[in-house]
Every structure is written in C-alpha cells, then in structure tokens.
Amino acid sequence: MVEASEEVRFDPLKVEVFHHLFAAAAEEMGVSLQRSAFSVNIKERLDFSCAIFTADGAMAAQAAHLPVHLGATPLSVAAAIARHRLAPGDVVFLNDPFDGGTHLPDITSVEGVFDPDAMNAGEDPEPLFYCVSRAHHADVGGAFPGSMAPARDVHGEGLRMPPVKLVRRGTIDQDLLEMFLANVRVPAERRADLLAQLAASRAGVVRLRAMMREHGAAELTARARDLVAWTASLTKDRIASLKPGTWRFEDVLEGGADGRGELLPLRLALLSDGERLVFDFRDSAAQAMDGAPVNTTRAVTVSAVFYCLRLLLPEGTPTNAGILERVEILTTPGTVVDAAYPAAVAAGNVETSQRLVDVILGAMARMLPLDVPAASAGTMNNLSFGGTTASGRSFTHYETHGGGAGAGPRFAGAHAVQTHMTNTRNTPIEALETEMPVRVLSQTVRRDSGGKGARAGGDGIVRRLRFLVDVRLAWMGERQRQAPYGLQGGQRGSLGTASVQPPGEPARTLDPKAALDLPAGAEFEVRTPGGGGHGDLPPV
Known part of the structure; x- marks a missing residue:
C-alpha cells in the first residue's frame, strides 16, 4: 500500500479496501458491456471504458480500460448533470464533441445511483454516484462507414447527440432511439451496443446499491471523498519531489486533408514550482479547417495530461480526480488542442491524443531524464x-x-x-x-x-x-x-x-x-x- 502525506486524516486501510470495491464495480460494468455487445469493436477489441463518479461529478474510480476515454469522461458527466436532473432509472447519452463529448463514435452513458433507503421511503433523492460507460461505436453516420474518414467539419463525420435522456425512469424513449438508428449504418448492431451500455450501467447501479445496503450510503460517500483526497495527497507529494523549472517540448501533426499539408505544431511549456504543475499548450497551432480531422477537444487534452501524470505516481495509487487537483491546463479555444465548432475532430481522439502524450513525455524527459522513455x-x-x-x-x-x-x-x-x-x-x-x-x-x-x-x-x-x-x-x-x-x-x-x-x-x-x-x-x-x-x- 502506498503512503500519503501526514496532512490527510483518514484510515488508509479502510480507504484501500473501498478503492478496490469501487474499482471492482467499474470492472463489473465492463464485463457486462463486453458480454452484451454485438460489434467486433466492442466485444473483441474491448474499445470501451467504465468508471464511477461522485455526486459532484468527480471520478472516484475506474476500470483498467482506455486512458483516452477515462481522462475525458469528467467533462461528459459535467455536461450531462448540467443539462438534466436525473431521477432513478434515467440514463443520459451523449457524443457531441462541443457539449461534453470527444469524437462522434464515442458515445457516453450516464446513470445516477440513489440511496435505496431514501427511495424505499418514497423520497425524491438526488444521485449519490454516477455510473458512466463510454463505447466506440462502429458507425454513427457520415459519408464513410465507420465515421472515421477525413471531413471538412463535424457535420461530415456523423450524427451529433447532445446530452439527451434516452431512458426515462427505466423506459427507453423509442422515438429518440429510432431517430438515432435512422442515421447510422447497421442499425440492429448499433441498437444492441447501446443496450449493452445500458446493461453496464445497470450492473454498476446494482453493485453500488448493494454496497450502500451493506455499509450505508453515508459511509460509501465519505470513503469516496477520502479516496479522492488520498490520491490528491500522493500527487501533491510527487509534485513536491520534482525539480522546479520550466521545460518545453514540441512535436507535429500531419495536417492537410490528405495528411500531406502543413505540419501542425503542438507546443508545451511545463512549469513545476513544487506546489503545482502548469501545462501550457496555448502556443499550439490553430485548429485545422482544411479537411484534416486532427483537431481535438479540450477534454482529450486534459485526458492526456491525466494519463501522463498517473505514470509518475507510485504503483497502487488510486486513479481518480485527485490527480488533477494541483494541476492547471492552459489551452486556447480554436486551436488544435481545444477545438471549437464546427471543427472536424474524428482523429483528435485517436491521433492527437497520442501526439499530446509524446509532447508531455518529451517535456518530462527534460525534467526527469532518468525516468522517461x-x-x-x-x-x-x-x-x-x-x-x-x-x-x-x-x-x-x-x-x-x-x-x-x-x-x-x-x-x-x-x-x-x-x-x-x-x-x-x-x-x-x-x-x-x-x-x-x-x-x-x-x-x-x-x-x-x-x-x-x-x-x-x-x-x-x-x-x-x-x-x-x-x-x-x-x-x-x-x-x-x-x-x-x-x-x-x-x-x-x-x-x-x-x-x-x-x-x-x-x-x-x-x-x-x-x-x-x-x-x-x-x-x-x-x-x-x-x-x-x-x-x-x-x-x-
């Protein structure tokens, strides 16, 4: 078990136990999703991710799934709960890159988890947790099958879905579902994969309710807060150990509609002062509007930072929102790392995310030359x-x-x-x-x-x-x-x-x-x- 700084006041053994309980719930969601899905991409390649969030939208635990998904889901949860008040049995779906999503094939589901005692008493409670899944669907419309072809803007990439309640109090909105299926290829497969995400949410809700009945809702929410605080403390200690200074690095994306146009620089200035880390990407290239879909949303940039910071932390550190508590990420809207509507973003999630990691690790290699590959x-x-x-x-x-x-x-x-x-x-x-x-x-x-x-x-x-x-x-x-x-x-x-x-x-x-x-x-x-x-x- 990793040790945190003395300032954090909680029982580390108890928090370690709940860390594994929450993570196991997310893993169980993933198993349900995989076994229920129809598409090769989800059931065989495992192109999905699941996580548990607290009532205020902070990630408390995740399964060992995809870094590009998991680090970006907090903005999806924030968009969902800003748009809707979730009642028991409600499930919000979204994929809009400019309203909580990343790129269109990644569809996110958000379902609330409620205190079963309050529900049994006939109350109208607020969610205590959220069960979240994100799955890459093999097609969401657009000019080419797979919805991952070069396009001049996001409208050419497929169907955009802002945060909408696809399920209301346990009942699927059939009109909304039919509208979605009318705009995608192989609708029977798409329908099955959406239902697989509902199965994943249900598995998470059932597991967390069982944990509430065993430990109490107040205990569960308190341990989730402690879990985030524990990770924040470990991250604080790691940042304090880093050499102060500013390190710069840049790399390029292959721009142009055919990938052979002007190279697009990604530039990072990484500041460490012993108390915090600042990742400044503001000098990166303006977003591409010539048919190169390498623009990415700020959510993916945050996700890349989240992933690289996790690499620096001790083995066994819980992966949750505490990693970013002492981190500032600076981007300029309208750039390739913080795309604005109507930029094409299909490759941003998959390609620009990888280049962002190269840039971040390149800067970290100058700070920690004996540690970075x-x-x-x-x-x-x-x-x-x-x-x-x-x-x-x-x-x-x-x-x-x-x-x-x-x-x-x-x-x-x-x-x-x-x-x-x-x-x-x-x-x-x-x-x-x-x-x-x-x-x-x-x-x-x-x-x-x-x-x-x-x-x-x-x-x-x-x-x-x-x-x-x-x-x-x-x-x-x-x-x-x-x-x-x-x-x-x-x-x-x-x-x-x-x-x-x-x-x-x-x-x-x-x-x-x-x-x-x-x-x-x-x-x-x-x-x-x-x-x-x-x-x-x-x-x-």
Whole structure:
C-alpha cells in the first residue's frame, strides 16, 4: 500500500479496501458491456471504458480500460448533470464533441445511483454516484462507414447527440432511439451496443446499491471523498519531489486533408514550482479547417495530461480526480488542442491524443531524464471499412493497430503493442473473418522497425487484408512523415505506411488521411511505426 502525506486524516486501510470495491464495480460494468455487445469493436477489441463518479461529478474510480476515454469522461458527466436532473432509472447519452463529448463514435452513458433507503421511503433523492460507460461505436453516420474518414467539419463525420435522456425512469424513449438508428449504418448492431451500455450501467447501479445496503450510503460517500483526497495527497507529494523549472517540448501533426499539408505544431511549456504543475499548450497551432480531422477537444487534452501524470505516481495509487487537483491546463479555444465548432475532430481522439502524450513525455524527459522513455509509435493506425455482403447484409468495421513501444532508461521497447492512450486488443483473425467479408493474409511483427540505441525501440506490425466484396474504406494515421523520437542518443523509430492494391494493379501508398472505394479482391496493408530507441549505441 502506498503512503500519503501526514496532512490527510483518514484510515488508509479502510480507504484501500473501498478503492478496490469501487474499482471492482467499474470492472463489473465492463464485463457486462463486453458480454452484451454485438460489434467486433466492442466485444473483441474491448474499445470501451467504465468508471464511477461522485455526486459532484468527480471520478472516484475506474476500470483498467482506455486512458483516452477515462481522462475525458469528467467533462461528459459535467455536461450531462448540467443539462438534466436525473431521477432513478434515467440514463443520459451523449457524443457531441462541443457539449461534453470527444469524437462522434464515442458515445457516453450516464446513470445516477440513489440511496435505496431514501427511495424505499418514497423520497425524491438526488444521485449519490454516477455510473458512466463510454463505447466506440462502429458507425454513427457520415459519408464513410465507420465515421472515421477525413471531413471538412463535424457535420461530415456523423450524427451529433447532445446530452439527451434516452431512458426515462427505466423506459427507453423509442422515438429518440429510432431517430438515432435512422442515421447510422447497421442499425440492429448499433441498437444492441447501446443496450449493452445500458446493461453496464445497470450492473454498476446494482453493485453500488448493494454496497450502500451493506455499509450505508453515508459511509460509501465519505470513503469516496477520502479516496479522492488520498490520491490528491500522493500527487501533491510527487509534485513536491520534482525539480522546479520550466521545460518545453514540441512535436507535429500531419495536417492537410490528405495528411500531406502543413505540419501542425503542438507546443508545451511545463512549469513545476513544487506546489503545482502548469501545462501550457496555448502556443499550439490553430485548429485545422482544411479537411484534416486532427483537431481535438479540450477534454482529450486534459485526458492526456491525466494519463501522463498517473505514470509518475507510485504503483497502487488510486486513479481518480485527485490527480488533477494541483494541476492547471492552459489551452486556447480554436486551436488544435481545444477545438471549437464546427471543427472536424474524428482523429483528435485517436491521433492527437497520442501526439499530446509524446509532447508531455518529451517535456518530462527534460525534467526527469532518468525516468522517461522515448516516443512510442504515436498513432493508433485507424482503419474503417464497410459495404454490403453478397447476401445483402450491411456491415461496418473499425479497428486500430498497435506499434512499437519506446525504449526507456532501463528497458527495451515492447514489440507490436497498443501504446499509451489506447488499451484495446487487436482484432482476432478468427473473429474478423467470421463477422466480415475479409481475409487476413498476414499479421506479423515488422522486424527492425524500432529505433536503434543502447536499448532498442519496439517493432511495429505488418497486417494485410483482402476484401471479398466491394468496400468503402477510410484510413487515418500519423507518424508517416516524422518518425517517433528517440532519447539520450537513441534513434527514431521507422515511419508508418499504408497501401492498397486493387486486383491486377500495382500497390499504391495511401496518404496519412484517406478515404476511397475499393473493388472485391483489393488488398490493404499497414506497416506501423516502431518506437524510439534510448541511449547511445556503443562504439564499434
């Protein structure tokens, strides 16, 4: 068990017990979501996250799910409870990037948890907790299947849903649900995945009510407050241990509608004064309005900071809102790290989040040179496609691809893994070929793609698919122009590439952001970046 500073007055053993109780409730939500979902992306790749929030909208505990989801959910909860007063059985859904969401495929559900004794007494209580799930849906409309194609603005990316009560006192609003399903591909699958999120919420509510009956509602809410305070105390101690100063770092996104336009800088000034940390991103590029959907909401920027700070904390530290209590995050609305309507944001959640981590860790490496690894692959390598099978069944699919992890001061980088802001699995070949009209021709490690160094960066992957029917395909990646950086003399990892080869034609390389139609028999190949190396190579 980690130790907190002496200023915090609570029983650390009791708080540790409740930490695991809350986290277990979030994990149980995730199991319900996975087992209830229909789409490959959710049930196989586990592209979802669950968490427990307090009455005032602070995250008390999370499951071991996706960092990019979990660090951004507080703004979703804030938007939901600002718009609606939740009664028992109400569930709010949302995905609007400019009203609590991040990018459109990520749909968030928020349900209140009430004191069962107060409900039994006939009172009209306020929620004591919120059960929250976020799932990446395989399609939410837009021009291309998967809703992850380049678009000029958010309206081209799919259906926007502000915080709305899809469920009122346990009854689904069928008119609202039908409106949603009329605007997406494969509506039966989308409906099933939404219901899976309701199953996740119900699992969390049932578990927390059981905990209230066992321990009492007052005890549960008090321990949740203590849990956040404990994490805040541990974070305070860690910040006090950091060397004071200001450290700067910058990296770039591949801008332009095709990813080959002007490079867009992300700039960070990281200030440490022993009492707080300030992350100043205000000098980053203006948001892209030329068809490059790399803009991201402030929620995702906050999420990247949240993740990187958690990396600095002792093992066993509860992950909750206390991490950010002594942190200030400065952004300018209308920039690529704090997008304003109507900016396209599909890649912001998946690509810009990864680059933000590279920038934050780059600055931290200058503050803590013996602790921070080189850059990992720095992209989620997003592929989506869809169409109609020979039998007339519609399908859509979305997946990300792993790459090489950056090497560190004491270790080489891992090969062929999902890194940093994503924590999903790869799509199993058997599941993909069973569910989709596609064949996986190869999937292997991309040997020698990691950066050289005293400790080599991890290698990326090679994955080649053949489509059995005509498809519409979208590809969005990064690190195809500027490779992941090494540290302390380590070399950069290899650039990523993606290509397509229609039948009887030569292969052609795709731009970093691309959308196109392909005939049956066409093949797609991705070669993902390797991680950066760490340390100078010894002389030959």
